[in-house]
Amino acid sequence: MIYDNPRCSTLDSERVSIYTRFCVCLCGSRAAIARCRATKQVCSLDAAMASATKLPLQERVPLPRMAWKLADLAVLSLLLALLARRAATLRAAGGAAPACTWCWLAALVCEAWFAVVWLLNMNAKWNPVRFDTHPERLAQRIDELPAVDMFVTTADPKQEPPAVTVDTVLSLLALDYPAGKLACYVSDDGCSPLTLFALREAAEFVKLWVPFCRKHRVSVRAPFVYFSSGGPGRGGAAGGEFQRDWAAMKIEYEKLASRIENADEESLVRHGDGEFAELVGADRRDHPTIIKVLRDNGGREGDDGTGVPSLVYISREKSPRHHHHFKAGAMNVLTRVSAVLTNAPVLLNVDCDMFANNPQAALHAMCLLLGVDDELHSGFAQAPQKFHGALKDDPFGNQMEVIYQKIGFGIAGLQGIFYGGTGCFHRRKVIYGVPPPESATDVRQPTRMRGSPSYKELQKMFGGSKELIESARSIMSGEMFAAAAPTADLASRIDVAKEVSSCSYEAGTSWGQEVGWVYGSMTEDILTGQRIHAAGWMSALLNPDPPAFLGGAPTGGPASLTQYKRWATGLLEIVFSRNNPVLLWIFKRLELRQCLGYLVIDVWPLRAPFELCYALLGPYCLLANQSFLPKASEPGFLVPLALFLTYNLYNLAEYMDCRLSVRAWWNNHRMQRIVSCSAWLLAFLTVVLKTLGLTETVFDVTRKEQGAAPDGGDGGADPGRFTFDSSPAFVPPTALTILAVVALAAGAWRAVAGAGAAGVVGPGAGEFVCCGWLVLCFWPFVRGLAGEGSYGIPWSVRVKAGLLVAAFVHFCPRN
Numbered sequence: 001m002i003y004d005n006p007r008c009s010t011l012d013s014e015r016v017s018i019y020t021r022f023c024v025c026l027c028g029s030r031a032a033i034a035r036c037r038a039t040k041q042v043c044s045l046d047a048a049m050a051s052a053t054k055l056p057l058q059e060r061v062p063l064p065r066m067a068w069k070l071a072d073l074a075v076l077s078l079l080l081a082l083l084a085r086r087a088a089t090l091r092a093a094g095g096a097a098p099a100c101t102w103c104w105l106a107a108l109v110c111e112a113w114f115a116v117v118w119l120l121n122m123n124a125k126w127n128p129v130r131f132d133t134h135p136e137r138l139a140q141r142i143d144e145l146p147a148v149d150m151f152v153t154t155a156d157p158k159q160e161p162p163a164v165t166v167d168t169v170l171s172l173l174a175l176d177y178p179a180g181k182l183a184c185y186v187s188d189d190g191c192s193p194l195t196l197f198a199l200r201e202a203a204e205f206v207k208l209w210v211p212f213c214r215k216h217r218v219s220v221r222a223p224f225v226y227f228s229s230g231g232p233g234r235g236g237a238a239g240g241e242f243q244r245d246w247a248a249m250k251i252e253y254e255k256l257a258s259r260i261e262n263a264d265e266e267s268l269v270r271h272g273d274g275e276f277a278e279l280v281g282a283d284r285r286d287h288p289t290i291i292k293v294l295r296d297n298g299g300r301e302g303d304d305g306t307g308v309p310s311l312v313y314i315s316r317e318k319s320p321r322h323h324h325h326f327k328a329g330a331m332n333v334l335t336r337v338s339a340v341l342t343n344a345p346v347l348l349n350v351d352c353d354m355f356a357n358n359p360q361a362a363l364h365a366m367c368l369l370l371g372v373d374d375e376l377h378s379g380f381a382q383a384p385q386k387f388h389g390a391l392k393d394d395p396f397g398n399q400m401e402v403i404y405q406k407i408g409f410g411i412a413g414l415q416g417i418f419y420g421g422t423g424c425f426h427r428r429k430v431i432y433g434v435p436p437p438e439s440a441t442d443v444r445q446p447t448r449m450r451g452s453p454s455y456k457e458l459q460k461m462f463g464g465s466k467e468l469i470e471s472a473r474s475i476m477s478g479e480m481f482a483a484a485a486p487t488a489d490l491a492s493r494i495d496v497a498k499e500v501s502s503c504s505y506e507a508g509t510s511w512g513q514e515v516g517w518v519y520g521s522m523t524e525d526i527l528t529g530q531r532i533h534a535a536g537w538m539s540a541l542l543n544p545d546p547p548a549f550l551g552g553a554p555t556g557g558p559a560s561l562t563q564y565k566r567w568a569t570g571l572l573e574i575v576f577s578r579n580n581p582v583l584l585w586i587f588k589r590l591e592l593r594q595c596l597g598y599l600v601i602d603v604w605p606l607r608a609p610f611e612l613c614y615a616l617l618g619p620y621c622l623l624a625n626q627s628f629l630p631k632a633s634e635p636g637f638l639v640p641l642a643l644f645l646t647y648n649l650y651n652l653a654e655y656m657d658c659r660l661s662v663r664a665w666w667n668n669h670r671m672q673r674i675v676s677c678s679a680w681l682l683a684f685l686t687v688v689l690k691t692l693g694l695t696e697t698v699f700d701v702t703r704k705e706q707g708a709a710p711d712g713g714d715g716g717a718d719p720g721r722f723t724f725d726s727s728p729a730f731v732p733p734t735a736l737t738i739l740a741v742v743a744l745a746a747g748a749w750r751a752v753a754g755a756g757a758a759g760v761v762g763p764g765a766g767e768f769v770c771c772g773w774l775v776l777c778f779w780p781f782v783r784g785l786a787g788e789g790s791y792g793i794p795w796s797v798r799v800k801a802g803l804l805v806a807a808f809v810h811f812c813p814r815n
């Protein structure tokens with residue numbers, strides 16, 4: 001990468017020293033540098049250093065999209081034409097409509113809603129930008145780089161195997177960044193001795209792994225991924241030494257993996273010299289805080305850049321008398337514990353299955369956080385969620401590639417990309433609720449946040465711990481570059497760390513409101529990001545090549561729908577709360593277009609009732625011998641026809657533009673229809689019930705698989721095929737499938753038998769196409785009705801769906 005220009009051969013002594021420090025820190029040993037110098041391949045870094053002070057660390061590049069804007073407008077005009085015609089027809093018909101008036105009215109309402117959704121999307125995509133980052137230009141500022149506290153959350157050793165978490169942790173510990181400035185904190189809501197054991201083993205293994213990665217400049221530093229992606233041909237300096245090191249490392253890794261795999265709780269109690277005793281048999285919903293310092297770096301870089309960052313394990317206190325706020329609660333404990341231990345000004349957080357895929361991820365992020373004249377622009381730097389070993393053609397529609405490339409880059413051009421819960425670098429002071437500099441006098445900011453708060457105010461915000469208040473004070477007044485002084489001995493602060501992680505610590509403070517991750521939604525990431533943007537901060541999109549982080553996407557029907565349901569539930573909780581984006585726009589500093597951008601996803605669950613209603617119109621008309629669309633013979637028919645074609649072509653073109661297949665487009669299109677009437681619909685009902693005080697919402701953790709080829713989550717042989725279980729989410733789509741088939745049959749019979757008043761009132765081509773399209777979209781359910789095992793729809797679901805269809809058919813008027 002940086003040693004790529006053979007034209008350059010001389011270095012003056014000062015440059016050599018900077019350059020050497022940089023390489024030692026980032027790339028490997030002094031021997032490696034000697035090699036670089038011997039081969040004279042040093043120029044682009046050299047040149048970059050010479051003018052490093054002048055060159056920007058990042059560039060914000062607007063992306064042209066003229067043709068797309070025209071296409072956006074074309075679809076919009078067709079939508080408006082459809083609405084206008086419909087309104088005109090309804091008016092002309094007056095009270096005595098020949099057609100089914102309420103069908104037309106319902107269609108009008110739904111289509112108006114679709115137009116609103118289209119407008120929201122247009123706004124989000126209108127002005128996309130890309131951020132280019134230049135980490136090599138940080139070379140002169142290595143000593144100034146801020147420390148980074150890295151957070152990993154895990155919650156359940158069964159759904160999230162410790163081996164997966166360990167892989168993620170190792171990839172973070174081996175990042176190209178000064179080791180003394182990194183500390184990794186793992187939160188274990190599962191309070192699992194197996195997770196602790198795995199991390200303890202990893203803390204030993206990392207002593208070999210980090211020097212190996214630095215020495216050979218390994219490209220992917222999650223060992224499982226690295227060793228399962230081929231032989232030693234990849235990612236290292238050439239030569240026999242590398243081959244030998246690689247083979248030795250692989251054996252060490254396999255030993256580690258088998259120790260983790262074979263560990264069981266009983267043997268841990270027997271052999272764990274008491275260390276695991278606190279965890280074994282502990283009730284994960286009721287236990288005191290457990291904190292273990294697994295490695296203490298002590299701020300040392302180590303000789304030749306081989307230092308290894310600190311690693312701390314935390315299982316926060318739990319008690320049935322307190323609400324734990326799921327991941328947001330865990331993040332807040334991590335924030336406080338790290339504050340009293342290392343207090344880094346930058347926080348990185350990843351889910352336990354999201355390994356660092358680009359060893360320079362942190363350096364790229366620093367370009368975004370530091371490379372701005374005005375820190376207002378870099379409240380946080382978020383990498384898009386991308387997936388490792390993802391199934392071909394995205395059969396479950398959850399890889400979000402197009403959403404990120406179109407909406408993600410688009411929003412990045414407004415106030416900035418949304419916080420996505422993982423792969424994000426935050427400034428600690430932003431998390432603490434500090435507003436951006438120029439708004440310090442803004443009346444819309446809470447008084448406590450303006451100027452420098454007093455001790456009493458800090459106590460009210462951050463809680464009673466003196467150490468925490470002191471650390472928060474230094475962060476809130478500090479400059480980014482001023483790295484916090486490392487604590488000499490982490491183990492000596494354990495008592496303070498335990499104090500700030502107790503269940504009752506947050507009572508009466510601002511944690512979960514104005515400070516830290518915000519409570520009140522299952523989708524805490526969007527909610528927390530909204531609060532940061534509403535304070536006036538902007539955010540940056542971290543999109544280096546190769547991608548900064550990779551994680552796992554759930555596979556199989558049940559896991560995918562569960563995840564969608566949780567997101568949708570959380571989003572609707574946001575819409576119904578005082579933190580909804582419209583209120584944040586009116587009363588805080590959320591920009592209007594950013595507010596509309598947030599609405600694109602916040603309204604996901606609200607789309608369910610409209611889409612369900614529209615989907616029912618086709619079958620209803622076929623059964624009741626009615627129509628809700630113009631006849632094929634009428635000129636008005638051209639409008640919905642053109643809209644149908646243009647809209648689908650537009651979407652297909654987006655997939656092509658992102659270099660995805662036609663199949664991927666179709667899979668996503670139909671998954672959206674399925675998700676809408678299952679996960680989103682259920683989320684809608686759940687939140688309505690919650691609002692009425694009838695239920696509680698819970699965070700169902702997504703199952704993670706280790707390895708590149710997930711097995712479908714249900715042990716099936718065909719990982720891309722839709723699987724089912726008896727969850728209520730499957731009832732509405734099953735019912736819709738059966739209904740569409742029944743309606744098509746009834747409509748065809750009537751057409752053939754010539755029953756009903758031909759032509760004038762009854763259904764035409766439009767209604768048939770709608771029903772046929774529905775069957776195509778729900779094809780996985782048609783197969784599910786014929787399938788067996790996990791590929792078949794369980795009988796309980798079929799019976800419920802059948803009853804719903806019977807009721808619908810029964811209440812359809814017969815004409």
Ligand SMILES: O=c1ccn([C@@H]2O[C@H](COP(=O)(O)OP(=O)(O)O[C@H]3O[C@H](CO)[C@@H](O)[C@H](O)[C@H]3O)[C@@H](O)[C@H]2O)c(=O)[nH]1
Nearest residue numbers: 153154155189326327330351352420421422522523701702
């Ligand atoms: O009580 C809990 C529940 C979850 N988690 C952790 O939260 C993370 C995300 O959970 P996961 O089941 O993987 O959810 P996903 O749907 O894959 O995650 C997306 O959606 C979540 C919001 O719903 C965000 O928090 C995540 O960052 C985002 O990646 C995982 O590391 C969990 O271990 C906890 O720490 N405590």
Ligand SMILES: [Mn+2]
Nearest residue numbers: 351551552702
């Ligand atoms: Mn996840």
